[in-house]
């Protein structure tokens with residue numbers, strides 16, 4: 588990475604007093620252990636048909652031959668995780684020119700991201716008191732264009748970009764052929780990036796102590812979720828990401844539309860594993876594009 592000295596570690600209590608956003612109140616300044624501090628980064632909102640998120644939610648019947656379609660607002664977020672071992676950026680959001688011709692037109696019409704240019708990655712990081720050059724590692728949950736549009740900021744640096752091996756292969760194949768998914772845009776990821784390939788199959792890999800990556804195939808073959816164990820005894824958090832766009836996907840087992848799945852069988856199995864892990868650890872689970880979960884995340888972090 589192009590940083591001469593390690594980024595300054597931000598003390599939990601300093602962050603508490605400067606931002607006032609940390610919801611857990613019982614740390615005394617003198618006794619607070621060094622810990623993990625997480626910031627929610629607001630990267631704007633995608634507006635799309637609810638039927639993408641909740642499969643078959645607007646099916647016609649004889650009695651109701653023309654059901655009403657609904658547009659859903661889907662938050663796009665990244666997480667900045669200040670860990671004693673390093674500062675991690677979870678996902679990089681959309682390219683600011685998404686609506687200016689950078690995203691293929693059919694995709695932008697279906698997944699309208701009008702405000703991407705108002706929620707850029709550098710601005711979101713600045714709001715959290717940090718900068719691109721302070722990031723020690725990036726985790727790419729997957730390489731769809733609402734998650735990989737900020738990777739360009741790390742091109743030519745030695746900042747490690749963690750990505751699942753099945754994701755990297757699928758992204759390149761999708762971009763180069765008519766197979767796979769149209770939601771990969773090669774200018775996002777076909778760059779001089781310092782990829783660190785995560786090869787665990789449907790398992791768990793520790794990134795730092797208390798910070799694990801979970802392989803959750805289904806939405807894409809290489810989707811990574813996050814398991815975060817705070818040091819203060821609070822419940823762990825599982826960021827399921829796009830394994831579940833909306834709460835209903837996770838809670839009720841209703842999948843996203845087929846066009847948002849690489850494998851329904853994998854999706855179901857990944858959901859079962861997240862639910863098992865959440866039950867065993869009493870973790871809070873956060874979905875990838877759910878307004879309610881984004882609000883809970885922003886409140887918690």
Ligand SMILES: [Zn+2]
Nearest residue numbers: 731733829875
């Ligand atoms: Zn997404």
